[in-house]
Amino acid sequence: MDQFKQLVENRHAYAQSWKARTGGKVLGWYEPYFPEELAYAAGILPVRLLARHEPDDRSEKWMYAACYPARDILNQFLKGRYDYLDGMVTVEGCQWMYHAFESTLRSRPEFWNHYLFLPDYTDAPTSKTVLRSELQVFQEKLEAWTGRTVTDADLDWAIEVYNKNRLLLRQIYELRRAQEPVILGSEMMHLILADQVMDKAEMNEILERFLEELEQRTPHRDCIRLMLIGSETSDAALEEMAESLGANVVVDELDTGSSYFWNNVLPQKDRLMALALRYLGRPHNPIKDNNWRRRPQHIFELYEDFSADGVIIAKQIYCHLHGTDNYAVWKLLRERNIPYLFFERDTTLPEEETRLRLESFLTVVRQGATHVCGWHKTLA
Ligand code: SF4
Structure with missing residues:
Protein backbone atom coordinates (compact mmCIF):
# COMPACT_ATOMS: atom_id res chain seq x y z
CA MET A 1 0.00 0.00 0.00
CA ASP A 2 2.96 2.26 0.46
CA GLN A 3 2.83 2.64 -3.30
CA PHE A 4 -0.33 4.80 -3.02
CA LYS A 5 1.10 7.02 -0.32
CA GLN A 6 4.23 7.44 -2.40
CA LEU A 7 2.21 8.20 -5.50
CA VAL A 8 0.47 11.03 -3.67
CA GLU A 9 3.78 12.37 -2.39
CA ASN A 10 5.45 12.07 -5.81
CA ARG A 11 2.52 13.34 -7.82
CA HIS A 12 4.46 16.17 -9.48
CA ALA A 13 7.13 13.74 -10.69
CA TYR A 14 4.45 11.34 -11.94
CA ALA A 15 2.69 14.05 -13.97
CA GLN A 16 5.97 15.19 -15.47
CA SER A 17 6.97 11.68 -16.47
CA TRP A 18 3.47 11.10 -17.95
CA LYS A 19 3.94 14.22 -20.02
CA ALA A 20 7.37 13.14 -21.24
CA ARG A 21 6.06 9.66 -22.12
CA THR A 22 2.89 10.70 -23.93
CA GLY A 23 3.57 14.21 -25.17
CA GLY A 24 0.12 15.14 -23.80
CA LYS A 25 -0.98 18.17 -21.81
CA VAL A 26 -1.57 18.19 -18.06
CA LEU A 27 -4.52 20.14 -16.69
CA GLY A 28 -4.84 21.04 -12.99
CA TRP A 29 -8.36 21.18 -11.55
CA TYR A 30 -9.59 22.79 -8.36
CA GLU A 31 -13.17 21.86 -7.64
CA PRO A 32 -14.73 18.43 -7.01
CA TYR A 33 -17.43 18.91 -9.67
CA PHE A 34 -14.93 19.06 -12.53
CA PRO A 35 -15.99 16.62 -15.33
CA GLU A 36 -12.59 15.03 -15.92
CA GLU A 37 -13.88 12.71 -18.64
CA LEU A 38 -14.12 15.60 -21.08
CA ALA A 39 -10.45 16.54 -20.70
CA TYR A 40 -9.40 12.89 -20.74
CA ALA A 41 -11.30 12.36 -24.01
CA ALA A 42 -9.17 15.17 -25.50
CA GLY A 43 -5.95 13.29 -24.59
CA ILE A 44 -5.26 15.43 -21.52
CA LEU A 45 -4.22 14.23 -18.05
CA PRO A 46 -6.49 15.91 -15.48
CA VAL A 47 -4.86 16.14 -12.02
CA ARG A 48 -6.53 17.31 -8.86
CA LEU A 49 -4.67 20.14 -7.13
CA LEU A 50 -4.01 19.00 -3.57
CA ALA A 51 -2.50 20.69 -0.56
CA ARG A 52 0.96 19.53 0.52
CA HIS A 53 1.80 20.67 4.08
CA GLU A 54 4.73 22.84 3.08
CA PRO A 55 5.55 25.96 5.10
CA ASP A 56 3.49 28.71 3.48
CA ASP A 57 5.55 31.84 3.01
CA ARG A 58 4.02 33.12 -0.23
CA SER A 59 0.23 33.07 -0.31
CA GLU A 60 -0.49 35.75 2.29
CA LYS A 61 0.19 38.54 -0.15
CA TRP A 62 -2.67 37.24 -2.29
CA MET A 63 -5.10 35.57 0.11
CA TYR A 64 -5.84 36.59 3.65
CA ALA A 65 -7.39 34.23 6.21
CA ALA A 66 -8.51 31.69 3.63
CA CYS A 67 -8.75 27.97 4.34
CA TYR A 68 -5.56 25.94 4.33
CA PRO A 69 -6.21 23.84 1.17
CA ALA A 70 -6.81 26.96 -0.96
CA ARG A 71 -3.81 28.81 0.52
CA ASP A 72 -1.53 25.83 0.17
CA ILE A 73 -2.38 25.20 -3.46
CA LEU A 74 -1.63 28.84 -4.25
CA ASN A 75 1.59 28.60 -2.23
CA GLN A 76 2.67 25.63 -4.36
CA PHE A 77 1.94 27.54 -7.56
CA LEU A 78 3.93 30.53 -6.33
CA LYS A 79 6.85 28.24 -5.45
CA GLY A 80 6.85 26.80 -8.95
CA ARG A 81 5.77 23.26 -7.95
CA TYR A 82 3.14 23.29 -10.67
CA ASP A 83 5.27 24.78 -13.42
CA TYR A 84 4.79 21.66 -15.53
CA LEU A 85 1.03 22.24 -15.83
CA ASP A 86 -0.24 23.36 -19.23
CA GLY A 87 -3.46 24.81 -17.91
CA MET A 88 -5.94 24.90 -15.09
CA VAL A 89 -9.66 24.86 -14.69
CA THR A 90 -12.11 25.54 -11.91
CA VAL A 91 -15.81 24.99 -11.50
CA GLU A 92 -18.34 27.28 -9.86
CA GLY A 93 -18.14 26.37 -6.19
CA CYS A 94 -16.28 27.45 -3.11
CA GLN A 95 -15.14 31.09 -3.04
CA TRP A 96 -11.76 30.28 -1.46
CA MET A 97 -10.85 27.87 -4.23
CA TYR A 98 -11.96 30.44 -6.77
CA HIS A 99 -9.78 32.99 -5.01
CA ALA A 100 -6.79 30.61 -5.28
CA PHE A 101 -7.55 30.11 -8.99
CA GLU A 102 -7.83 33.83 -9.63
CA SER A 103 -4.70 34.70 -7.64
CA THR A 104 -2.71 32.08 -9.53
CA LEU A 105 -3.85 33.60 -12.78
CA ARG A 106 -2.84 37.07 -11.66
CA SER A 107 0.61 35.77 -10.83
CA ARG A 108 0.81 33.56 -13.94
CA PRO A 109 -1.35 35.22 -16.63
CA GLU A 110 0.11 33.01 -19.36
CA PHE A 111 -1.67 29.89 -18.03
CA TRP A 112 -4.37 28.44 -20.26
CA ASN A 113 -7.49 28.37 -18.10
CA HIS A 114 -11.20 27.90 -18.00
CA TYR A 115 -13.95 28.69 -15.53
CA LEU A 116 -16.83 26.23 -15.80
CA PHE A 117 -20.20 27.27 -14.49
CA LEU A 118 -22.18 24.58 -12.65
CA PRO A 119 -25.52 25.65 -11.13
CA ASP A 120 -25.71 25.75 -7.35
CA TYR A 121 -29.30 24.50 -7.53
CA THR A 122 -28.39 21.15 -9.00
CA ASP A 123 -31.95 19.84 -9.06
CA ALA A 124 -33.61 22.89 -10.60
CA PRO A 125 -35.54 22.02 -13.80
CA THR A 126 -33.11 23.92 -16.02
CA SER A 127 -29.84 22.81 -14.39
CA LYS A 128 -29.10 19.88 -16.68
CA THR A 129 -29.55 21.88 -19.89
CA VAL A 130 -27.50 24.77 -18.47
CA LEU A 131 -24.66 22.44 -17.52
CA ARG A 132 -24.84 20.58 -20.81
CA SER A 133 -24.36 23.83 -22.73
CA GLU A 134 -21.44 24.77 -20.42
CA LEU A 135 -19.84 21.42 -21.21
CA GLN A 136 -20.29 22.07 -24.91
CA VAL A 137 -18.44 25.38 -24.56
CA PHE A 138 -15.68 23.69 -22.58
CA GLN A 139 -15.35 20.91 -25.16
CA GLU A 140 -14.98 23.44 -27.98
CA LYS A 141 -12.37 25.34 -26.01
CA LEU A 142 -10.43 22.12 -25.36
CA GLU A 143 -10.56 21.27 -29.06
CA ALA A 144 -9.18 24.67 -30.00
CA TRP A 145 -6.42 24.31 -27.39
CA THR A 146 -5.32 20.81 -28.32
CA GLY A 147 -6.03 21.05 -32.06
CA ARG A 148 -7.96 17.79 -31.78
CA THR A 149 -11.64 17.08 -32.33
CA VAL A 150 -13.28 15.20 -29.48
CA THR A 151 -15.47 12.57 -31.13
CA ASP A 152 -18.29 10.48 -29.67
CA ALA A 153 -15.88 7.53 -29.70
CA ASP A 154 -13.37 9.55 -27.60
CA LEU A 155 -16.08 10.42 -25.11
CA ASP A 156 -17.32 6.82 -24.94
CA TRP A 157 -13.78 5.63 -24.25
CA ALA A 158 -13.18 8.24 -21.53
CA ILE A 159 -16.52 7.50 -19.86
CA GLU A 160 -15.78 3.77 -19.93
CA VAL A 161 -12.32 4.21 -18.37
CA TYR A 162 -13.69 6.48 -15.64
CA ASN A 163 -16.69 4.26 -14.93
CA LYS A 164 -14.39 1.26 -14.62
CA ASN A 165 -12.18 3.23 -12.27
CA ARG A 166 -15.14 4.12 -10.06
CA LEU A 167 -16.30 0.52 -10.08
CA LEU A 168 -12.89 -0.72 -8.94
CA LEU A 169 -12.68 1.91 -6.21
CA ARG A 170 -16.15 0.98 -5.09
CA GLN A 171 -15.26 -2.73 -5.00
CA ILE A 172 -12.30 -2.00 -2.75
CA TYR A 173 -14.28 0.44 -0.65
CA GLU A 174 -17.11 -2.05 -0.10
CA LEU A 175 -14.65 -4.43 1.58
CA ARG A 176 -14.72 -2.02 4.52
CA ARG A 177 -18.28 -3.05 5.31
CA ALA A 178 -16.97 -6.33 6.70
CA GLN A 179 -16.84 -6.54 10.48
CA GLU A 180 -13.14 -7.30 10.15
CA PRO A 181 -12.02 -5.32 7.10
CA VAL A 182 -8.82 -6.12 5.23
CA ILE A 183 -8.09 -2.48 4.48
CA LEU A 184 -7.43 0.38 6.87
CA GLY A 185 -8.90 3.86 6.56
CA SER A 186 -5.49 5.46 6.00
CA GLU A 187 -4.73 3.03 3.19
CA MET A 188 -8.03 3.73 1.49
CA MET A 189 -7.58 7.49 1.75
CA HIS A 190 -4.11 7.33 0.18
CA LEU A 191 -5.50 5.15 -2.57
CA ILE A 192 -8.34 7.55 -3.42
CA LEU A 193 -5.99 10.56 -3.35
CA ALA A 194 -3.53 8.78 -5.66
CA ASP A 195 -6.41 8.00 -8.00
CA GLN A 196 -7.14 11.70 -8.40
CA VAL A 197 -3.68 12.57 -9.68
CA MET A 198 -3.09 9.61 -11.98
CA ASP A 199 -3.98 8.53 -15.48
CA LYS A 200 -7.11 6.43 -14.90
CA ALA A 201 -6.22 3.74 -17.44
CA GLU A 202 -2.91 3.16 -15.61
CA MET A 203 -4.59 3.35 -12.24
CA ASN A 204 -7.20 0.76 -13.27
CA GLU A 205 -4.45 -1.80 -13.89
CA ILE A 206 -2.94 -1.08 -10.49
CA LEU A 207 -6.35 -1.35 -8.80
CA GLU A 208 -7.10 -4.69 -10.45
CA ARG A 209 -3.82 -6.12 -9.15
CA PHE A 210 -4.45 -4.60 -5.74
CA LEU A 211 -7.88 -6.23 -5.49
CA GLU A 212 -6.25 -9.62 -6.02
CA GLU A 213 -3.63 -8.83 -3.34
CA LEU A 214 -6.38 -7.93 -0.89
CA GLU A 215 -7.76 -11.45 -1.08
CA GLN A 216 -4.59 -12.72 0.61
CA ARG A 217 -4.70 -10.19 3.45
CA THR A 218 -5.31 -10.83 7.13
CA PRO A 219 -8.34 -8.88 8.43
CA HIS A 220 -7.98 -6.15 11.05
CA ARG A 221 -9.75 -7.30 14.19
CA ASP A 222 -11.41 -5.54 17.12
S1 SF4 B 1 -13.42 26.57 2.20
FE1 SF4 B 1 -13.67 25.63 0.18
S2 SF4 B 1 -11.64 25.07 -0.47
FE2 SF4 B 1 -11.56 25.42 1.71
S3 SF4 B 1 -11.86 23.40 2.65
FE3 SF4 B 1 -13.85 24.40 2.52
S4 SF4 B 1 -14.73 23.70 0.58
FE4 SF4 B 1 -12.53 23.27 0.51
Whole structure:
Protein backbone atom coordinates (compact mmCIF):
# COMPACT_ATOMS: atom_id res chain seq x y z
CA MET A 1 0.00 0.00 0.00
CA ASP A 2 2.96 2.26 0.46
CA GLN A 3 2.83 2.64 -3.30
CA PHE A 4 -0.33 4.80 -3.02
CA LYS A 5 1.10 7.02 -0.32
CA GLN A 6 4.23 7.44 -2.40
CA LEU A 7 2.21 8.20 -5.50
CA VAL A 8 0.47 11.03 -3.67
CA GLU A 9 3.78 12.37 -2.39
CA ASN A 10 5.45 12.07 -5.81
CA ARG A 11 2.52 13.34 -7.82
CA HIS A 12 4.46 16.17 -9.48
CA ALA A 13 7.13 13.74 -10.69
CA TYR A 14 4.45 11.34 -11.94
CA ALA A 15 2.69 14.05 -13.97
CA GLN A 16 5.97 15.19 -15.47
CA SER A 17 6.97 11.68 -16.47
CA TRP A 18 3.47 11.10 -17.95
CA LYS A 19 3.94 14.22 -20.02
CA ALA A 20 7.37 13.14 -21.24
CA ARG A 21 6.06 9.66 -22.12
CA THR A 22 2.89 10.70 -23.93
CA GLY A 23 3.57 14.21 -25.17
CA GLY A 24 0.12 15.14 -23.80
CA LYS A 25 -0.98 18.17 -21.81
CA VAL A 26 -1.57 18.19 -18.06
CA LEU A 27 -4.52 20.14 -16.69
CA GLY A 28 -4.84 21.04 -12.99
CA TRP A 29 -8.36 21.18 -11.55
CA TYR A 30 -9.59 22.79 -8.36
CA GLU A 31 -13.17 21.86 -7.64
CA PRO A 32 -14.73 18.43 -7.01
CA TYR A 33 -17.43 18.91 -9.67
CA PHE A 34 -14.93 19.06 -12.53
CA PRO A 35 -15.99 16.62 -15.33
CA GLU A 36 -12.59 15.03 -15.92
CA GLU A 37 -13.88 12.71 -18.64
CA LEU A 38 -14.12 15.60 -21.08
CA ALA A 39 -10.45 16.54 -20.70
CA TYR A 40 -9.40 12.89 -20.74
CA ALA A 41 -11.30 12.36 -24.01
CA ALA A 42 -9.17 15.17 -25.50
CA GLY A 43 -5.95 13.29 -24.59
CA ILE A 44 -5.26 15.43 -21.52
CA LEU A 45 -4.22 14.23 -18.05
CA PRO A 46 -6.49 15.91 -15.48
CA VAL A 47 -4.86 16.14 -12.02
CA ARG A 48 -6.53 17.31 -8.86
CA LEU A 49 -4.67 20.14 -7.13
CA LEU A 50 -4.01 19.00 -3.57
CA ALA A 51 -2.50 20.69 -0.56
CA ARG A 52 0.96 19.53 0.52
CA HIS A 53 1.80 20.67 4.08
CA GLU A 54 4.73 22.84 3.08
CA PRO A 55 5.55 25.96 5.10
CA ASP A 56 3.49 28.71 3.48
CA ASP A 57 5.55 31.84 3.01
CA ARG A 58 4.02 33.12 -0.23
CA SER A 59 0.23 33.07 -0.31
CA GLU A 60 -0.49 35.75 2.29
CA LYS A 61 0.19 38.54 -0.15
CA TRP A 62 -2.67 37.24 -2.29
CA MET A 63 -5.10 35.57 0.11
CA TYR A 64 -5.84 36.59 3.65
CA ALA A 65 -7.39 34.23 6.21
CA ALA A 66 -8.51 31.69 3.63
CA CYS A 67 -8.75 27.97 4.34
CA TYR A 68 -5.56 25.94 4.33
CA PRO A 69 -6.21 23.84 1.17
CA ALA A 70 -6.81 26.96 -0.96
CA ARG A 71 -3.81 28.81 0.52
CA ASP A 72 -1.53 25.83 0.17
CA ILE A 73 -2.38 25.20 -3.46
CA LEU A 74 -1.63 28.84 -4.25
CA ASN A 75 1.59 28.60 -2.23
CA GLN A 76 2.67 25.63 -4.36
CA PHE A 77 1.94 27.54 -7.56
CA LEU A 78 3.93 30.53 -6.33
CA LYS A 79 6.85 28.24 -5.45
CA GLY A 80 6.85 26.80 -8.95
CA ARG A 81 5.77 23.26 -7.95
CA TYR A 82 3.14 23.29 -10.67
CA ASP A 83 5.27 24.78 -13.42
CA TYR A 84 4.79 21.66 -15.53
CA LEU A 85 1.03 22.24 -15.83
CA ASP A 86 -0.24 23.36 -19.23
CA GLY A 87 -3.46 24.81 -17.91
CA MET A 88 -5.94 24.90 -15.09
CA VAL A 89 -9.66 24.86 -14.69
CA THR A 90 -12.11 25.54 -11.91
CA VAL A 91 -15.81 24.99 -11.50
CA GLU A 92 -18.34 27.28 -9.86
CA GLY A 93 -18.14 26.37 -6.19
CA CYS A 94 -16.28 27.45 -3.11
CA GLN A 95 -15.14 31.09 -3.04
CA TRP A 96 -11.76 30.28 -1.46
CA MET A 97 -10.85 27.87 -4.23
CA TYR A 98 -11.96 30.44 -6.77
CA HIS A 99 -9.78 32.99 -5.01
CA ALA A 100 -6.79 30.61 -5.28
CA PHE A 101 -7.55 30.11 -8.99
CA GLU A 102 -7.83 33.83 -9.63
CA SER A 103 -4.70 34.70 -7.64
CA THR A 104 -2.71 32.08 -9.53
CA LEU A 105 -3.85 33.60 -12.78
CA ARG A 106 -2.84 37.07 -11.66
CA SER A 107 0.61 35.77 -10.83
CA ARG A 108 0.81 33.56 -13.94
CA PRO A 109 -1.35 35.22 -16.63
CA GLU A 110 0.11 33.01 -19.36
CA PHE A 111 -1.67 29.89 -18.03
CA TRP A 112 -4.37 28.44 -20.26
CA ASN A 113 -7.49 28.37 -18.10
CA HIS A 114 -11.20 27.90 -18.00
CA TYR A 115 -13.95 28.69 -15.53
CA LEU A 116 -16.83 26.23 -15.80
CA PHE A 117 -20.20 27.27 -14.49
CA LEU A 118 -22.18 24.58 -12.65
CA PRO A 119 -25.52 25.65 -11.13
CA ASP A 120 -25.71 25.75 -7.35
CA TYR A 121 -29.30 24.50 -7.53
CA THR A 122 -28.39 21.15 -9.00
CA ASP A 123 -31.95 19.84 -9.06
CA ALA A 124 -33.61 22.89 -10.60
CA PRO A 125 -35.54 22.02 -13.80
CA THR A 126 -33.11 23.92 -16.02
CA SER A 127 -29.84 22.81 -14.39
CA LYS A 128 -29.10 19.88 -16.68
CA THR A 129 -29.55 21.88 -19.89
CA VAL A 130 -27.50 24.77 -18.47
CA LEU A 131 -24.66 22.44 -17.52
CA ARG A 132 -24.84 20.58 -20.81
CA SER A 133 -24.36 23.83 -22.73
CA GLU A 134 -21.44 24.77 -20.42
CA LEU A 135 -19.84 21.42 -21.21
CA GLN A 136 -20.29 22.07 -24.91
CA VAL A 137 -18.44 25.38 -24.56
CA PHE A 138 -15.68 23.69 -22.58
CA GLN A 139 -15.35 20.91 -25.16
CA GLU A 140 -14.98 23.44 -27.98
CA LYS A 141 -12.37 25.34 -26.01
CA LEU A 142 -10.43 22.12 -25.36
CA GLU A 143 -10.56 21.27 -29.06
CA ALA A 144 -9.18 24.67 -30.00
CA TRP A 145 -6.42 24.31 -27.39
CA THR A 146 -5.32 20.81 -28.32
CA GLY A 147 -6.03 21.05 -32.06
CA ARG A 148 -7.96 17.79 -31.78
CA THR A 149 -11.64 17.08 -32.33
CA VAL A 150 -13.28 15.20 -29.48
CA THR A 151 -15.47 12.57 -31.13
CA ASP A 152 -18.29 10.48 -29.67
CA ALA A 153 -15.88 7.53 -29.70
CA ASP A 154 -13.37 9.55 -27.60
CA LEU A 155 -16.08 10.42 -25.11
CA ASP A 156 -17.32 6.82 -24.94
CA TRP A 157 -13.78 5.63 -24.25
CA ALA A 158 -13.18 8.24 -21.53
CA ILE A 159 -16.52 7.50 -19.86
CA GLU A 160 -15.78 3.77 -19.93
CA VAL A 161 -12.32 4.21 -18.37
CA TYR A 162 -13.69 6.48 -15.64
CA ASN A 163 -16.69 4.26 -14.93
CA LYS A 164 -14.39 1.26 -14.62
CA ASN A 165 -12.18 3.23 -12.27
CA ARG A 166 -15.14 4.12 -10.06
CA LEU A 167 -16.30 0.52 -10.08
CA LEU A 168 -12.89 -0.72 -8.94
CA LEU A 169 -12.68 1.91 -6.21
CA ARG A 170 -16.15 0.98 -5.09
CA GLN A 171 -15.26 -2.73 -5.00
CA ILE A 172 -12.30 -2.00 -2.75
CA TYR A 173 -14.28 0.44 -0.65
CA GLU A 174 -17.11 -2.05 -0.10
CA LEU A 175 -14.65 -4.43 1.58
CA ARG A 176 -14.72 -2.02 4.52
CA ARG A 177 -18.28 -3.05 5.31
CA ALA A 178 -16.97 -6.33 6.70
CA GLN A 179 -16.84 -6.54 10.48
CA GLU A 180 -13.14 -7.30 10.15
CA PRO A 181 -12.02 -5.32 7.10
CA VAL A 182 -8.82 -6.12 5.23
CA ILE A 183 -8.09 -2.48 4.48
CA LEU A 184 -7.43 0.38 6.87
CA GLY A 185 -8.90 3.86 6.56
CA SER A 186 -5.49 5.46 6.00
CA GLU A 187 -4.73 3.03 3.19
CA MET A 188 -8.03 3.73 1.49
CA MET A 189 -7.58 7.49 1.75
CA HIS A 190 -4.11 7.33 0.18
CA LEU A 191 -5.50 5.15 -2.57
CA ILE A 192 -8.34 7.55 -3.42
CA LEU A 193 -5.99 10.56 -3.35
CA ALA A 194 -3.53 8.78 -5.66
CA ASP A 195 -6.41 8.00 -8.00
CA GLN A 196 -7.14 11.70 -8.40
CA VAL A 197 -3.68 12.57 -9.68
CA MET A 198 -3.09 9.61 -11.98
CA ASP A 199 -3.98 8.53 -15.48
CA LYS A 200 -7.11 6.43 -14.90
CA ALA A 201 -6.22 3.74 -17.44
CA GLU A 202 -2.91 3.16 -15.61
CA MET A 203 -4.59 3.35 -12.24
CA ASN A 204 -7.20 0.76 -13.27
CA GLU A 205 -4.45 -1.80 -13.89
CA ILE A 206 -2.94 -1.08 -10.49
CA LEU A 207 -6.35 -1.35 -8.80
CA GLU A 208 -7.10 -4.69 -10.45
CA ARG A 209 -3.82 -6.12 -9.15
CA PHE A 210 -4.45 -4.60 -5.74
CA LEU A 211 -7.88 -6.23 -5.49
CA GLU A 212 -6.25 -9.62 -6.02
CA GLU A 213 -3.63 -8.83 -3.34
CA LEU A 214 -6.38 -7.93 -0.89
CA GLU A 215 -7.76 -11.45 -1.08
CA GLN A 216 -4.59 -12.72 0.61
CA ARG A 217 -4.70 -10.19 3.45
CA THR A 218 -5.31 -10.83 7.13
CA PRO A 219 -8.34 -8.88 8.43
CA HIS A 220 -7.98 -6.15 11.05
CA ARG A 221 -9.75 -7.30 14.19
CA ASP A 222 -11.41 -5.54 17.12
CA CYS A 223 -11.22 -1.97 15.89
CA ILE A 224 -13.74 0.70 16.77
CA ARG A 225 -15.44 1.63 13.50
CA LEU A 226 -15.46 5.33 12.68
CA MET A 227 -16.93 7.53 10.01
CA LEU A 228 -15.07 10.66 8.83
CA ILE A 229 -16.93 13.65 7.38
CA GLY A 230 -16.16 17.32 6.82
CA SER A 231 -13.91 19.42 4.60
CA GLU A 232 -11.62 17.99 1.95
CA THR A 233 -8.20 16.75 2.94
CA SER A 234 -4.95 15.82 1.21
CA ASP A 235 -3.56 13.31 3.67
CA ALA A 236 -4.58 10.52 6.03
CA ALA A 237 -3.11 11.90 9.25
CA LEU A 238 -6.38 11.66 11.16
CA GLU A 239 -7.01 8.09 10.01
CA GLU A 240 -3.47 7.11 11.02
CA MET A 241 -3.93 8.64 14.45
CA ALA A 242 -7.23 6.77 14.93
CA GLU A 243 -5.49 3.53 13.94
CA SER A 244 -2.76 4.10 16.50
CA LEU A 245 -5.54 4.29 19.14
CA GLY A 246 -7.28 1.06 18.14
CA ALA A 247 -9.90 2.50 15.79
CA ASN A 248 -10.41 2.27 12.04
CA VAL A 249 -12.13 4.78 9.78
CA VAL A 250 -14.37 2.45 7.76
CA VAL A 251 -16.34 5.04 5.79
CA ASP A 252 -16.09 8.71 4.86
CA GLU A 253 -18.11 11.39 3.15
CA LEU A 254 -15.36 13.70 1.91
CA ASP A 255 -15.04 15.40 -1.45
CA THR A 256 -11.56 13.92 -1.61
CA GLY A 257 -12.90 10.55 -0.42
CA SER A 258 -15.97 8.51 -1.29
CA SER A 259 -17.88 11.41 -2.87
CA TYR A 260 -15.25 11.52 -5.59
CA PHE A 261 -16.27 8.19 -7.13
CA TRP A 262 -19.65 7.28 -5.63
CA ASN A 263 -21.84 7.52 -8.75
CA ASN A 264 -21.20 6.54 -12.35
CA VAL A 265 -22.01 8.12 -15.69
CA LEU A 266 -25.07 6.38 -17.11
CA PRO A 267 -24.24 6.24 -20.84
CA GLN A 268 -26.76 7.74 -23.25
CA LYS A 269 -26.69 8.94 -26.85
CA ASP A 270 -26.18 12.54 -25.77
CA ARG A 271 -22.78 12.09 -24.10
CA LEU A 272 -22.59 15.60 -22.70
CA MET A 273 -26.00 15.22 -21.10
CA ALA A 274 -24.86 11.92 -19.56
CA LEU A 275 -21.88 13.77 -18.04
CA ALA A 276 -24.06 16.67 -16.88
CA LEU A 277 -26.41 14.28 -15.08
CA ARG A 278 -23.54 12.44 -13.39
CA TYR A 279 -22.06 15.60 -11.91
CA LEU A 280 -25.42 17.07 -10.92
CA GLY A 281 -26.33 13.78 -9.26
CA ARG A 282 -23.15 13.06 -7.31
CA PRO A 283 -23.15 13.18 -3.49
CA HIS A 284 -23.30 16.89 -2.82
CA ASN A 285 -20.98 19.01 -0.80
CA PRO A 286 -22.67 21.82 1.16
CA ILE A 287 -22.49 24.46 -1.57
CA LYS A 288 -24.50 22.41 -4.05
CA ASP A 289 -26.92 20.81 -1.59
CA ASN A 290 -29.63 23.42 -1.74
CA ASN A 291 -33.15 22.44 -2.61
CA TRP A 292 -33.64 18.96 -1.24
CA ARG A 293 -30.85 18.75 1.37
CA ARG A 294 -29.63 15.31 0.40
CA ARG A 295 -26.31 15.47 2.25
CA PRO A 296 -27.47 14.71 5.84
CA GLN A 297 -29.44 11.67 4.68
CA HIS A 298 -26.50 10.45 2.57
CA ILE A 299 -24.24 10.71 5.63
CA PHE A 300 -26.72 8.73 7.71
CA GLU A 301 -27.09 6.01 5.09
CA LEU A 302 -23.32 5.58 4.83
CA TYR A 303 -23.06 5.46 8.62
CA GLU A 304 -25.66 2.69 8.77
CA ASP A 305 -24.43 0.74 5.75
CA PHE A 306 -20.87 0.55 7.05
CA SER A 307 -21.94 -0.11 10.66
CA ALA A 308 -19.93 2.76 12.13
CA ASP A 309 -19.82 3.29 15.91
CA GLY A 310 -19.19 7.03 15.85
CA VAL A 311 -18.45 10.02 13.62
CA ILE A 312 -15.50 12.39 13.39
CA ILE A 313 -16.31 15.75 11.82
CA ALA A 314 -13.11 17.45 10.69
CA LYS A 315 -13.54 20.94 9.31
CA GLN A 316 -10.77 23.06 7.86
CA ILE A 317 -10.44 26.40 9.63
CA TYR A 318 -12.17 29.12 7.53
CA CYS A 319 -14.17 26.52 5.61
CA HIS A 320 -17.41 28.45 5.53
CA LEU A 321 -19.20 25.72 3.55
CA HIS A 322 -18.85 23.06 6.19
CA GLY A 323 -19.06 25.60 8.99
CA THR A 324 -22.55 26.49 7.82
CA ASP A 325 -23.65 22.95 7.04
CA ASN A 326 -22.46 21.49 10.33
CA TYR A 327 -25.58 22.69 12.14
CA ALA A 328 -27.75 20.42 9.99
CA VAL A 329 -25.33 17.52 10.43
CA TRP A 330 -25.07 17.96 14.21
CA LYS A 331 -28.88 18.06 14.41
CA LEU A 332 -29.19 14.82 12.49
CA LEU A 333 -26.55 13.05 14.58
CA ARG A 334 -28.05 14.21 17.86
CA GLU A 335 -31.56 13.21 16.83
CA ARG A 336 -30.33 9.72 16.03
CA ASN A 337 -28.13 9.39 19.11
CA ILE A 338 -24.96 9.01 17.07
CA PRO A 339 -21.80 9.93 19.01
CA TYR A 340 -19.57 12.42 17.24
CA LEU A 341 -16.47 14.49 17.75
CA PHE A 342 -15.85 17.81 16.06
CA PHE A 343 -12.36 19.02 15.06
CA GLU A 344 -11.06 22.02 13.23
CA ARG A 345 -7.86 21.44 11.37
CA ASP A 346 -5.36 23.79 9.77
CA THR A 347 -2.08 23.13 7.97
CA THR A 348 -1.29 20.18 10.21
CA LEU A 349 -3.15 18.48 13.02
CA PRO A 350 -2.10 19.70 16.48
CA GLU A 351 -0.74 16.27 17.45
CA GLU A 352 -1.13 16.11 21.22
CA GLU A 353 -4.41 17.98 21.50
CA THR A 354 -6.02 15.94 18.73
CA ARG A 355 -4.77 12.66 20.18
CA LEU A 356 -6.11 13.51 23.61
CA ARG A 357 -9.54 14.45 22.30
CA LEU A 358 -9.73 11.44 20.03
CA GLU A 359 -8.69 9.14 22.85
CA SER A 360 -11.46 10.51 25.10
CA PHE A 361 -13.99 10.16 22.32
CA LEU A 362 -13.01 6.55 21.70
CA THR A 363 -13.43 5.81 25.39
CA VAL A 364 -16.98 7.11 25.17
CA VAL A 365 -17.71 5.12 22.00
CA ARG A 366 -16.18 1.99 23.52
CA GLN A 367 -18.59 2.23 26.43
CA GLY A 368 -21.48 2.37 24.00
CA ALA A 369 -22.49 5.82 25.14
CA THR A 370 -24.71 7.65 22.71
CA HIS A 371 -24.41 11.26 23.67
CA VAL A 372 -22.93 14.27 21.99
CA CYS A 373 -19.30 15.12 22.76
CA GLY A 374 -17.68 18.51 22.89
CA TRP A 375 -18.54 22.10 23.49
CA HIS A 376 -21.28 22.23 20.86
CA LYS A 377 -23.65 20.08 22.92
CA THR A 378 -24.75 23.41 24.38
CA LEU A 379 -26.17 24.22 20.93
CA ALA A 380 -28.74 21.41 21.19
S1 SF4 B 1 -11.86 23.40 2.65
FE1 SF4 B 1 -13.85 24.40 2.52
S2 SF4 B 1 -13.42 26.57 2.20
FE2 SF4 B 1 -11.56 25.42 1.71
S3 SF4 B 1 -11.64 25.07 -0.47
FE3 SF4 B 1 -12.53 23.27 0.51
S4 SF4 B 1 -14.73 23.70 0.58
FE4 SF4 B 1 -13.67 25.63 0.18
